[in-house]
Amino acid sequence: KAGVTQTPRYLIKTRGQQVTLSCSPISGHRSVSWYQQTPGQGLQFLFEYFSETQRNKGNFPGRFSGRQFSNSRSEMNVSTLELGDSALYLCATNPGGSSNYGYTFGSGTRLTVV
């Protein structure tokens, strides 16, 4: 079966711009979580969506937002980009309903802000 698909794979943006990243989960996976990975901070939780509702949010500013569609695909948006937003953004999906399901990760979107 198809894996978790993240698009685009690479992105270069200028400070002040906004960006939208996409994550398409495995069929049947209704929970989508987003993570930011930087060399200094490691992997940090951004937010999690299930059935089009945000269930959890990490400690990130309001410039970071997301949504989930009825087909479980999720997008995250970062507005007014800063240099420090340069990172690998990963999504992870699972069937949802319980944290005891394993996770399947996408390949990530590498964002560079210049």
Add this chain to the structure above:
Amino acid sequence: KNEVEQSPQNLTAQEGEFITINCSYSVGISALHWLQQHPGGGIVSLFMLSSGKKKHGRLIATINIQEKHSSLHITASHPRDSAVYICAVSEVQGAQKLVFGQGTRLTINP
């Protein structure tokens, strides 16, 4: 202090050696995950544990819930095992969110 601590941070070994990576956590968990990340960024889930021991090929993962400690072992290591290994936990109170260790960079030399 981080909720999830891994050791060592870096590990270099010769092909064929037995490898152990340790993970300690300070919160109540519903499950512990071992992940592998290769250069390029993609993450692969190796194991999910809530008790005992699991084995897959040359990889073995154990967890001691009372001591809040887990280990990942690699037997007969090979250069293709070179990667970053990450321990992550699903907190009992924080459903559907992973908390990560800082990762262990493993290099296996031929």
